[in-house]
Each structure stands twice: as structure tokens, then as C-alpha cells.
Amino acid sequence: xxxxxxxxxxxxxxxxxxxINAEISQGEVISIIGPSGTGKSTFLRCLNLLDTPSGGRxxxxxxxxxAPGTNVPKLRQRxxxxxxSFNLFxxxxxxENLTIGPVRLRGKRQAEAEAAGTELxxxxxxxxxxxxxxxxxxxxxxxxxxxxxxxxxxxxxxxFDEPTSALxxxxxxxxxxxxxxxxRQGMTMAIVTHEMDFARDVSTRVFYxxxxxxxxxxxxAELFDAPRRERTRDFIGKVRSLGYHVASADFDxxxxxxxxxxxxxxxxxxxKIARTVQLLAEExxxxxxxxPGPVDIDFVVAxxxxxxxxxxxxxSAGEPGHPLENAPTPDRLGLTIIDNYAxxxxxxxxxxxxxxxxxxxxx
Amino acid sequence: xxxxxxxxxxxRQKSFVLAVWLLIAACLTLWSCEQSRVSPTGDAQGNTQTxxxxxxxxxxxxxxxxxxxNGWRSLDDLARGRIAVMTGAxxxxxxxxxxxxxxxxxxxxxxxxxxxxxxxxxDVAIDNDLVIRAIAKENPDxxxxxxxxxxxPLGAAFRKGDERRQRFDRVLxxxxxxxxxxxxxxxxxxxxxxxxxxxVIPTLKTGETLRIGTSIFTGLPYIxxxxxxxxxxxxxxxxxFAAQAGFRLEIVxxxxxxxxxxxxxxxxxxxxxTLSITEERLAKVDFSKPYDxxxxxxxxxxxxxxxxALATSGQALLASPENIPASSFFDDLRASFxxxxxxxxxxxxxxxxxxxxxxISVTSTVFGTLLGGLICYLRxxxxxLWQRLGSGYIFLVRGLxxxxxxxxxxxxxxxxxxxxxxxxxxxxxxxxFSAYVSEMFRTGIESIDRGQTEAGIAIGFTPAQTFLNIxxxxxxxxxxxVYRGEFISLVKMTSIVGYIGVxxxxxxxxxxxxxxxxxFFPLLxxxxxxxxxxxxxxxxxxxxxxxxxxxxRRTARATA
Ligand SMILES: Nc1ncnc2c1ncn2[C@@H]1O[C@H](COP(=O)(O)OP(=O)(O)O)[C@@H](O)[C@H]1O
Ligand SMILES: [Mg+2]
Numbered sequence: 076x077x078x079x080x081x082x083x084x085x086x087x088x089x090x091x092x093x094x095i096n097a098e099i100s101q102g103e104v105i106s107i108i109g110p111s112g113t114g115k116s117t118f119l120r121c122l123n124l125l126d127t128p129s130g131g132r133x134x135x136x137x138x139x140x141x142a143p144g145t146n147v148p149k150l151r152q153r154x155x156x157x158x159x160s161f162n163l164f165x166x167x168x169x170x171e172n173l174t175i176g177p178v179r180l181r182g183k184r185q186a187e188a189e190a191a192g193t194e195l196x197x198x199x200x201x202x203x204x205x206x207x208x209x210x211x212x213x214x215x216x217x218x219x220x221x222x223x224x225x226x227x228x229x230x231x232x233x234x235f236d237e238p239t240s241a242l243x244x245x246x247x248x249x250x251x252x253x254x255x256x257x258x259r260q261g262m263t264m265a266i267v268t269h270e271m272d273f274a275r276d277v278s279t280r281v282f283y284x285x286x287x288x289x290x291x292x293x294x295x296a297e298l299f300d301a302p303r304r305e306r307t308r309d310f311i312g313k314v315r316s317l318g319y320h321v322a323s324a325d326f327d328x329x330x331x332x333x334x335x336x337x338x339x340x341x342x343x344x345x346x347k348i349a350r351t352v353q354l355l356a357e358e359x360x361x362x363x364x365x366x367p368g369p370v371d372i373d374f375v376v377a378x379x380x381x382x383x384x385x386x387x388x389x390x391s392a393g394e395p396g397h398p399l400e401n402a403p404t405p406d407r408l409g410l411t412i413i414d415n416y417a418x419x420x421x422x423x424x425x426x427x428x429x430x431x432x433x434x435x436x437x438x
Numbered sequence: 439x440x441x442x443x444x445x446x447x448x449x450r451q452k453s454f455v456l457a458v459w460l461l462i463a464a465c466l467t468l469w470s471c472e473q474s475r476v477s478p479t480g481d482a483q484g485n486t487q488t489x490x491x492x493x494x495x496x497x498x499x500x501x502x503x504x505x506x507x508n509g510w511r512s513l514d515d516l517a518r519g520r521i522a523v524m525t526g527a528x529x530x531x532x533x534x535x536x537x538x539x540x541x542x543x544x545x546x547x548x549x550x551x552x553x554x555x556x557x558x559x560x561d562v563a564i565d566n567d568l569v570i571r572a573i574a575k576e577n578p579d580x581x582x583x584x585x586x587x588x589x590x591p592l593g594a595a596f597r598k599g600d601e602r603r604q605r606f607d608r609v610l611x612x613x614x615x616x617x618x619x620x621x622x623x624x625x626x627x628x629x630x631x632x633x634x635x636x637x638v639i640p641t642l643k644t645g646e647t648l649r650i651g652t653s654i655f656t657g658l659p660y661i662x663x664x665x666x667x668x669x670x671x672x673x674x675x676x677x678x679f680a681a682q683a684g685f686r687l688e689i690v691x692x693x694x695x696x697x698x699x700x701x702x703x704x705x706x707x708x709x710x711x712t713l714s715i716t717e718e719r720l721a722k723v724d725f726s727k728p729y730d731x732x733x734x735x736x737x738x739x740x741x742x743x744x745x746x747a748l749a750t751s752g753q754a755l756l757a758s759p760e761n762i763p764a765s766s767f768f769d770d771l772r773a774s775f776x777x778x779x780x781x782x783x784x785x786x787x788x789x790x791x792x793x794x795x796x797x798i799s800v801t802s803t804v805f806g807t808l809l810g811g812l813i814c815y816l817r818x819x820x821x822x823l824w825q826r827l828g829s830g831y832i833f834l835v836r837g838l839x840x841x842x843x844x845x846x847x848x849x850x851x852x853x854x855x856x857x858x859x860x861x862x863x864x865x866x867x868x869x870x871f872s873a874y875v876s877e878m879f880r881t882g883i884e885s886i887d888r889g890q891t892e893a894g895i896a897i898g899f900t901p902a903q904t905f906l907n908i909x910x911x912x913x914x915x916x917x918x919x920v921y922r923g924e925f926i927s928l929v930k931m932t933s934i935v936g937y938i939g940v941x942x943x944x945x946x947x948x949x950x951x952x953x954x955x956x957x958f959f960p961l962l963x964x965x966x967x968x969x970x971x972x973x974x975x976x977x978x979x980x981x982x983x984x985x986x987x988x989x990x991r992r993t994a995r996a997t998a
């Protein structure tokens with residue numbers, strides 16, 4: 076039904092989508108997972124041309140939609156989209172949100188559209204809210220209305236962009252239940268989501284997107300239980316990471332400390348771990364910036380939720396050589412501290428830079 | 439609350455505001471009537487009981503008014519006083535030269551000039567003696583301090599080199615030779631110009647138009663608008679000239695200080711407005727031979743006049759206190775209403791002015807809103823050229839006082855077009871309004887979150903449909919309160935159109951004041967009418983507000 080070839084999208088110099096190739100057939104439910112900022116939303120928005128692709132081809136039922144002369148609004152009527160932030164029309168009642176499209180765009184009569192709208196509201200369990208305004212609904216109710224609004228246009232496919240990410244945890248399941256029901260009814264859907272369990276049991280296929288490409292794809296059982304590639308494994312193993320780039324010896328250490336603290340809070344790591352990471356970061360970076368040559372360092376903290384381990388990684392440009400072993404004498408104290416708190420310290424030369432990795436000793 | 443209930447409570451609130459305003463208006467009127475009634479009575483008491491005290495001016499301690507303790511005897515007593523003159527008229531030059539230490543205030547309207555004197559804002563008002571005498575006659579609390587201390591020729595002004603000047607001089611010679619001019623003098627410069635009857639002079643309905651600019655504020659015996667007809671010495675002179683020289687006469691009312699500029703750019707063909715022939719003016723325009731001489735007189739409040747001066751001045755006509763009947767507040771109010779509204783069909787002036795004010799306000803609001811929409815479109819365009827054009831326009835228009843914008847359009851942009859000044863006013867206020875509302879529109883549109891636009895487009899609306907169906911209804915509601923405020927200031931701002939010769943409501947009030955020399959009643963009347971206009975037009979916007987309120991719509995449906 077949809078065929079994407081070599082799709083790319085750039086914003087200025089930033090290439091957000093690199094070379095996307097995918098095919099979605101009638102009745103499939105595709106889950107799209109991946110770290111944030113890797114272009115999942117952009118991919119969805121390119122499919123209905125909310126964002127204009129920079130290159131490649133998108134075919135729908137064999138028709139190239141990027142060809143000039145395509146009736147884009149007409150095309151969008153066949154593809155619904157559900158947004159993270161609901162985006163209901165604030166000046167219209169719930170029912171009017173469902174009738175404006177059919178009446179204005181598909182030439183349905185008002186009464187007919189209202190009857191259909193009421194049916195859809197019953198389906199999502201909100202018939203009694205027909206006369207309410209969006210600001211009188213909870214987040215979960217708004218999202219269900221948004222889904223009903225999509226359905227009112229009788230689309231052939233619905234694109235969901237993180238439909239539950241803006242919801243209170245208590246409301247996530249009511250929305251997921253509606254999507255599950257649609258899946259059972261055979262609706263073709265592409266869903267960007269962070270709800271892994273949901274993705275596993277609702278989808279026919281899963282795309283793992285990373286850094287602008289579909290890095291790995293497959294049936295949910297395969298992709299979740301036996302990912303073939305490293306970054307997929309990290310992601311599935313719930314490895315969360317924090318990156319910090321250092322370009323000068325006078326970098327802002329306290330900004331980094333703040334980020335580490337927030338990262339640890341976010342992943343419920345105890346304060347002691349945060350302090351240890353800060354201490355190690357300070358010592359590691361002090362040694363690295365003292366090395367001759369220009370300063371170009373990437374510092375990464377990675378936390379695996381599955382294994383509950385914290386890993387540190389320092390990539391630095393420069394002459395080959397283990398930065399810690401060649402450290403000048405005044406840094407002996409620093410090295411002692413590092414040895415105290417970290418284990419599995421390893422060195423690797425990758426391309427034109429040196430990589431030092433280590434793991435925090437268990438507390 | 440149901441809709442009718444909301445409506446009612448709303449209406450109640452409005453009527454309350456209206457009632458309060460009318461109460462304030464009534465109190466002010468009461469106060470003003472009391473004021474005008476008290477002064478002569480005060481004099482009466484002063485004269486019989488403590489004469490010395492009554493002569494002390496109400497506001498002592500002004501620079502140079504020291505002599506007034508004994509009353510003023512001559513103009514020299516006021517060498518350091520506060521002197522009122524008409525802008526640019528002969529007394530202006532005279533006073534500036536003769537009394538360099540005086541504090542001179544210049545007025546554009548004789549009504550304001552008399553009002554300033556009556557309220558003690560100035561000590562003395564100096565102007566043409568005939569005009570001053572006419573004012574003194576109608577205002578028993580004013581008296582003439584001195585007269586004939588200078589005299590300057592009056593002439594009609596033409597653009598340099600205009601051959602119509604020679605034709606005017608020839609007509610002047612003819613009517614001088616056959617005695618018509620003397621007859622005119624007798625008619626108008628007698629004891630009471632009020633009772634003079636304007637002769638019927640056959641006017642041409644066809645032929646070349648001659649636009650003569652004048653200022654209504656000169657007053658009798660030169661020019662006044664009575665029963666909708668121009669009357670007075672200068673009017674007769676204009677009509678005689680037009681009839682004999684074969685022109686179709688059109689009298690154009692303007693602010694006095696705008697006359698020469700209007701002549702220069704060709705908005706009018708000549709000026710007959712008690713204009714003194716001065717060196718300075720001769721540099722800019724050509725003058726006809728003098729048709730009269732401007733003699734001077736100085737008017738003061740009677741109670742400031744020295745007793746001896748009062749006795750020796752030949753003003754037997756000054757009303758004595760006994761002749762003023764005691765009247766109640768309501769009698770005064772009725773008399774004021776009669777004088778300012780019914781007499782000489784003045785309500786026609788008011789009605790006409792009201793129509794012009796409403797016409798200009800509503801039309802320029804519509805025009806300005808459409809133009810503002812266009813400017814907003816440019817401003818929000820993705821093309822930087824359009825964007826810069828839009829913001830440049832807004833920057834320029836907002837940086838310019840409306841009065842200047844109005845004058846620029848009238849005197850510069852449309853200098854060589856014979857265009858109705860009402861249209862110029864609509865264009866000027868529309869342009870001004872557009873600059874403000876376009877920014878208002880932009881903030882309104884930007885306040886609607888982008889997500890709703892995206893949702894509209896994702897459903898299959900075109901961007902234009904999305905704007906009309908989704909963004910516009912919401913933006914309209916958000917900007918309505920500010921829009922309403924901007925509209926109200928527009929209505930009030932239109933009161934400056936007199937500068938380009940449009941007779942709006944304010945001007946109608948001014949014209950009435952120039953005849954009755956009463957300040958408070960006409961001002962309050964006009965103010966009240968402005969208030970009513972804003973109130974009624976505001977109701978229309980309220981209605982829009984109600985109709986675009988989605989929740990009110992639902993309630994309406996529920997109760998239907
Ligand atoms: N309008 C835009 N202009 C510039 N950069 C953008 C724009 N939209 C998205 N990006 C960038 O594109 C990248 C991918 O964004 P997005 O598709 O939202 O990722 P995801 O949905 O996977 O989190 C991000 O780095 C983001 O900063
Ligand atoms: Mg996203």
C-alpha cells in the first residue's frame with residue numbers, strides 16, 4: 076500500500092532522515108520505536124507530506140505522491156494522523172470536531188455526519204461528551220476524540236505519533252485499548268511509541284529507527300527477543316545514555332554536573348551513583364583535556380535498565396595511545412580515584428580517535 | 439445562565455454605565471449654569487456692599503496684574519498680563535511687538551477664545567473691534583477695555599500670479615463706486631449685526647467653480663452660519679464677486695491656520711477670512727486691494743474693569759443685574775438646549791455631523807480591517823521581501839501622528855486631485871487603523887497553537903481552509919477586546935477631521951459654539967453623543983463576541 080524508497084529529509088545542514096526504505100501493506104500494524112531525536116516523527120510527517128521530503132520516493136497504491144500535480148489535501152484525507160498533543164479544534168464541540176471534516180471535505184450532509192460521529196464516539200466510549208468542548212476533557216478523553224476524529228474521515232491508514240506520551244500514566248491504557256480495538260478490526264496503522272509491551276503485542280512488524288535510518292526491522296518476537304544489531308540490543312536492553320561534548324579546556328564542568336544529576340534522577344539512580352559519576356567525569360576529563368593537541372572529546376554516560384549497570388565512555392581525538400596510561404605525574408591522584416570507583420577499564424583505538432570505557436563498581 | 443438572561447444582565451450593566459454618565463453630564467451642566475448665573479449676581483452684591491472687594495479679580499497674583507487691584511483702565515495695565523489673540527491674525531502681530539512681556543495665548547476658534555476669557559484663563563482678548571463688539575453685546579459679563587489702538591487692512595488672498603485677483607479688484611472698485619460697498623457696511627457694521635438681513639444675490643448654478651476658503655470662527659459681522667445659510671459682510675462680498683465675475687461659488691470651511699497651506703496647494707482658489715495684509719503673508723500670496731480695515735478692541739471681564747473706566751466707557755448696553763431674571767436650573771438647561779439645539783436649526787448641524795462621524799468611523803474601520811488583514815498577510819508571509827514591506831508599513835504608519843497622516847494625504851498625496859475630504863479622512867483613518875489591527879491579527883493568529891493548524895491540514899483541509907475554519911474563528915475571539923478598544927479610539931480620533939474641512943460632530947459643536955459662545959452645553963452635548971455612538975457601535979461588536987463564543991452557542995442550543 077505504501078512504499079518508501081531512499082527517503083531523506085534535511086533541515087539546513089542537519090540530515091534528519093538519511094535513507095529510509097520501507098513498505099507497509101494493507102492491514103499491517105507497524106510500530107516504530109527508537110531513541111528520541113532520531114527522526115521517527117519526521118518520518119511519519121513525511122508520509123502525509125506535513126513535512127516535505129528532501130529526496131527519495133513515496134508511492135501510495137503505486138502512485139508517486141511527490142510527483143508535481145498530486146492533489147495533496149485529497150491524499151491526506153485518506154491518511155489519518157493522531158498527534159502526541161491531541162490538537163483538537165478548541166472552538167468546536169467534541170461532535171463538531173468529528174463532523175467538520177466529513178461535512179466540509181467529503182460533502183456529507185450534517186445529519187448524516189452527526190449520526191456517524193455519534194457512532195464513533197460510542198466506539199471510543201465518549202458518546203455522552205458529544206456536547207463538551209475539548210478543554211472540558213481529560214487528556215485520555217481528548218486523545219480518544221482525536222482518534223475518532225481521524226476515523227470520521229474513513230481513512231485507509233492512520234499514523235500515530237506517540238499517542239500516549241503526553242498522558243498521565245493512569246490514562247495510557249484507555250487510549251491503548253482503543254488502538255488495540257482498531258488493530259483487531261484490521262485497520263492499517265503506523266504507530267510511533269515508547270510502550271514496548273503494547274508494541275510487542277499489537278504490531279505485525281516493528282521498525283527500530285536510529286540516527287535517521289531504519290536500523291533494524293522484523294516481527295515483534297524477533298526484534299524484541301533476539302535483536303541482531305548492537306544499537307537495537309542497547310535500546311531493547313533499555314540502555315539510556317547521556318552525551319556531552321567538550322571542545323575546550325575551559326568547558327563548563329558544572330553544566331555537565333547538572334546534566335548528570337538530572338539524568339540520574341530521571342532513571343531513578345541513587346544520589347551516591349550521581350556523585351560517583353560526577354567525580355569520575357571530572358577526573359577523566361581533567362586527564363583528557365591536559366593531553367597535547369586540540370580538545371575534541373565526547374563524554375557518554377550509559378545506563379542499562381535491564382542489567383542496572385552504569386558505563387562511562389570517553390572518545391577523544393588525537394595521537395593513538397591510552398590516555399590514562401600516558402597521563403602526566405600530577406594526575407596520579409586522579410588515576411587512583413578512577414581505579415577506586417570503576418572496573419573493566421578498557422582502551423580501544425577506533426578510526427582516528429581513542430576510546431576509553433569503564434563500568435561503575437557495584438555499590 | 440441562559441442567553442436571554444446573559445443578554446439582560448449585560449444590558450443592565452450597560453444602562454447603568456449610561457445612567458452614571460448622564461448623571462455626570464447633568465451635574466456638569468448644573469455647575470456651568472450656576473457659574474454663569476453667579477457672576478453677575480456677585481457683581482451686584484459687590485457694587486452695593488463692598489465695592490472695593492468686588493473689583494479684585496478672581497484670580498489675583500498673575501504676573502503683571504498688580505494694577506488690577508483698582509481695576510484696569512487701559513491696555514497698558516496688561517503689559518505683563520495674559521492676552522488671548524486669534525492665531526496669526528493682526529492682533530497677534532501687534533501684541534507680540536507691543537507687549538513683549540505679556541503671556542500670549544493663541545486660539546483657532548473664537549468660541550475657545552471667549553471661553554478662555556470668561557473662565558479667567560486669560561485677562562484680555564484682543565481682536566477685530568466689530569467682532570469684539572458683537573461678543574460684548576451677547577455677553578453682559580464682558581466689557582471693552584480699549585479700542586482702535588491699531589488698524590490693519592483686510593484683503594482677499596490669491597495664489598501668486600492668479601489673474602482672479604485683478605478681477606476681484608475690479609469688482610471691488612465697481613461696488614465701491616456705485617455705493618454697494620457703503621450699503622454693505624451699513625448693513626453689517628451697524629449696532630446689531632444679528633438683526634441684519636442678508637440680501638438675496640442671484641447665484642450661478644453653472645460655470646467655473648470658485649472655491650473660497652474661510653474660517654467659520656470669525657463670527658458676525660463677517661461670517662456666520664445661521665439657519666444653515668452663510669451670512670455676513672464677507673459672505674456678501676464673496677457672493678457679489680462670484681456673481682459679477684461669473685463664478686459658481688463654493689465656500690470651504692477650514693481651520694484658520696490651514697487656509698494658506700490649502701491655497702498654496704490648490705485645495706481652494708482664494709481666501710476671504712478677515713485676513714490682514716501683512717508683509718509676511720505678502721511673501722506667500724497675493725492680496726487684493728483692502729476691502730475693509732481691521733480695527734482693534736480689547737475685551738475683559740467686566741468685574742476687572744476699573745469703576746471709572748466702566749463709567750466713562752460708552753457701553754450703556756451693559757445689562758444691570760436687576761435685568762437678569764432669577765431662573766431655575768431647569769430653566770437654564772431648557773434655555774441652553776433651546777439655544778444650542780433648536781435655534782437656527784442647529785440640530786441639523788448636529789445630525790449632519792453625527793452622520794459624517796459615523797460614516798467616517800464605520801467605513802474606515804471596515805477599510806482598515808481589510809487592509810490590516812492584507813498587511814498581516816504580508817507580515818506573516820514566508821517571503822522576506824513581503825515581510826519587510828509589511829513591517830516597514832507598520833513602522834511608518836505607527837510612528838506618524840494621525841493628524842499629520844491626514845494632512846499629508848490631503849495636502850500632499852491628493853494635492854492635485856479634487857477629492858472629497860471625507861474620502862481622504864476614511865483613507866487616513868483606515869491606514870492608521872490597519873497598522874494597529876494588522877499587528878493585533880498577527881498576535882491573535884500566532885496565539886492559536888500550531889498543532890491545530892497541523893491537525894486541520896492532516897485531515898485534508900488546504901492551508902487556506904484551515905485558516906478560515908480553524909484559526910480565524912478562534913483568533914477573532916481573542917482579538918475582539920483589543921479590537922474594540924482600538925475601534926473606540928478611532929471613533930474619538932475622527933474629531934480632528936475639521937483640519938481638512940470636514941464638518942463632523944466636533945466641528946458641528948464648534949460651529950454652534952462660535953454662534954452661542956456658550957461652552958459647556960455644546961461640549962457636553964457633543965461628548966454625550968460621542969458616548970452614545972461608541973456605545974451603540976460597541977453593541978454590534980458585543981454581538982459578534984456573543985456569536986463567536988462557542989460555549990454560548992452550546993447554551994443557546996440547549997435552551998432552544
Ligand atoms: N522543523 C525543524 N527544524 C529543524 N530541525 C528539526 C525540525 N523538526 C525536527 N528537527 C530535528 O530533527 C531531528 C528529528 O526530530 P524528530 O523527527 O522529532 O525525532 P523523534 O520523533 O524521533 O524524536 C531532531 O534532532 C530535531 O531537532
Ligand atoms: Mg517525535
